[in-house]
Amino acid sequence: MDVKQISVFVENKPGRLAELAKVIRKNGINMRALSLAEAPEFGVVRIIVDDPYKLSEALKEEEYVFTVTAVLAAEVQDQAGSLVRILDILAEQNINLEYTYTFLAHKKDAAYMILRVNNNDAAVKALSSQGIRLLCQDDLNELLK
Amino acid sequence: MGNYYDSAKECASREQIKAWQDEHLAKTVKRVYENVDYYREKMQTAGIEPGDIRSxxxxxxxxxxxxxxxxxxxxxxxxxxxxxxxxxxHSTSGTTGRRVVACYTQNDVDLWEDCCARAIVAAGGSKEDIVQVCYGYGLFTGGLGLHGGSHKVGALTLPMSSGNTDRQLQFMCDLQSTFLCCTPSYAAFLAESINERGLKDKIKLRSGIFGAEAWSEEMRRDIEEQLGIRAFDIYGLTEISGPGVAFECEEQNGMHINEDHFIAEVINPETGETLPDGEKGELVFTSITKEAFPLLRYRTKDICVLSHEKCSCGRTFVKMTKPMGRSDDMMIVKGVNVFPSQIEAVLMNQGYPANYQIVITREKNSDKLELDVEMTKEMFSDALSEVSARETKLISALKSMLGIYVDVHLVSPKSIERSEGKAKRVIDKRKLY
Incomplete structure (x- = not known):
């Protein structure tokens, strides 16, 4: 019950993110979500795409440094307190959240959160048992059709 | 004219100097042959006996x-x-792998301090001065060398050691130091701090000796103007004794080598052939009065030119130019010896690839060592904190190896410029020579 996130090392210089985006475009890959974490001189671009395998092949070809990480994609209702609910479940199980970012799909009244936690299995178990919907890669693609 | 610590030696005739050198050289060669197995074997391999070296x-x-x-x-x-x-x-700056230790007898220390005293007097120092020594005290020869020289001169010596600029400036103002000894980059930094804090009219400095790293004439003028002093160069290396192997006189045009203690030669670094006056080559020293650690024909790797031309100061000792470069790949950054191989070793130890580039710059007279390192899959992580933690670990490993802060930049793979398939490792943008 996870999706594959691709994290790419990018120098913090003008045009570097554009170069990466062009590689994605050139290969006809569609981006679902993107988040950028930046240090003073470099950044980590984290992306969720429709075809992670194709993207990793393309990045290998272009000699990028990157990693593929399994992260959770949780559906949250568009109402007050939804985020707290998820965070509380994780905290109760003593699961640490490394980072998170959100994206929207065509589905009304719902948003999606990418969760990078220190223990995926425990998080999947805890969230599912509390009725939180977690997407797998196929769900994700279905959702955005 | 007239600023001599030991005029009988410093202004001796060339014949007299040669006579001293001949006598002490023969004695030293005989002594090391008898007492140092390594030398004896080396000389035997070369087919030489002590008797062959008469002058x-x-x-x-x-x-x-x-x-x-x-x-x-x-x-x-x-x-x-x-x-x-x-x-x-004492020990050379640098690291475990590269360290060299030098031992001194009491007489060795005395003669070395005499050399430093000559330098101080040649730079206008006397027993009336208050000498602020802000070279590091310790294994490094800078602090204790100039400290001892200052004592010999009879000056009031302030053993400040390096760092703690606030305290340096406070004592400089309160105690009215008149003579400064430190690296040229620290002198420039002090000068800047003095001007920033508006202390210029509170200081009484009038002269100073600045060595242990390369500095340009432009930097000399900067320091002289900003501090309102005269700035003199000094040369030395731990293997031979420390600072004071050679020193500048009032002419500020080359450094007199203390030839009663050290014989200087300039050689072609490729062939080893001795070069005449005026020709550029590698400086080689033979110490002829050292008791504990006498070195015969020690290659300094410093490139310079010797001149026996008469100097207006009256000294007869041969003059060497400021070093004009190195015959190996050693860099001197912030007064510390740095070899690319040391940086390479740290990178490998820390799991980084040996694809790197060193860029050395000098801003506001202070050296900066930047290191571009190519990122690899192994060193990367989706968590920024992990990448940063590895970077911090690399910086502290470099600091403990080199003794100076290295400004690390993680760059994309294959982004470091390669010439003829081989990366250009060092780019020195300082105008040193």
Whole structure:
């Protein structure tokens, strides 16, 4: 019950993110979500795409440094307190959240959160048992059709 | 005219100097042959006996000595006296792998301090001065060398050691220091701080000696103007004794080598052939009065030119130019010796690839060492904190290896410029020579 996130090392210089985006475009890959974490001189671009395998092949070809990480994609209702609910479940199980970012799909009244936690299995178990919907890669693609 | 610590030596006739050198060279060669196994074997391999070296004219027969020899004999293998006769050890800057230790007898320390005293007096210092020594005290020869020289001159000595600029400036103002000894980059930094804090009219400095790293004439003028002093250069290396092997006089045009203690030669670094006056080559020293650690034909790797032209200061000792470069890949950054191989070793230890580029710059007279390192899959992570933690670990490993802060930049793979398939490792943007 996870999706594959691709994290790419990018120098913090003008045009570097554009170069990466062009590689994605050139290969006809569609981006679902993107988040950028930046240090003073470099950044980590984290992306969720429709075809992670194709993207990793393309990045290998272009000699990028990157990693593929399994992260959770949780559906949250568009109402007050939804985020707290998820965070509380994780905290109760003593699961640490490394980072998170959100994206929207065509589905009304719902948003999606990418969760990078220190223990995926425990998080999947805890969230599912509390009725939180977690997407797998196929769900994700279905959702955005 | 007239600023001499020891005019009988410093202004001796060339004949007299040669006579001293001939006598002490022959004695030193005999002594090391008898007391140092390493030398004896080296000379036997070269087919030389002590009797073959009767004067400086025979000097060229002796094999060269390099830092490699000193490493091979680390720590006490070159000692020409019993260890119990030694009173002091100093060590070169740099690291475990590259360190060289030098031992001194009391007499060695005395003669070395005399050399530093000559430098101080030549720079206008006297017993009336208050000498602020802000070279590091410790294994580094800078602090204790100039400290001892200042004592010999009879000046009031302020053993500040390096760093703590606030305290340096406070004492400089409160105690009215008149003479400053430190690295040129620290002098420039002090000058800047003094001007920033509006302390210029509170200081009484009038002269200073600045060495242990390369500095340009432009930097000299900067320091002189900003501090309102005269700034003098000094040369030395731990292997030979420390600062004071050569020093500048009021002419500020080349450094007089203390030839009663050290014989200087300039050689072609490729062929080893001795070069005449005026020709650029590698400086080679033979110490002829050292008891504990006498070195014969030690290759300094510093490139310079010698001149026997008459100097207006009255000294007869040969003059050397400021070093104009190195015959190896050593860099001097912030007064510290740095070899690319050391940086390479740290990178490998920390799991980074040996694809790197060193960029050295000098801003506001202060050196900066930047290191571009190519990122790899192994060193990367989706968590920024992990990448940053590895970077911090690399910086502290470099600091403990080199003794200076290195400004690390993680760059994309294959982004470091390669010339003819081989990366250009060092880019020195400082205008040193």
């Amino acid at each position: 400086t004219d025979d000097l060229h027969l002796l094999p060269f000595l390099t830092k490699e020899d000193l490493r091979n004999t680390y720590p006490y293998g070159m000692l020409a006296v019993p260890l119990s006769d030694c009173v002091r050890i």
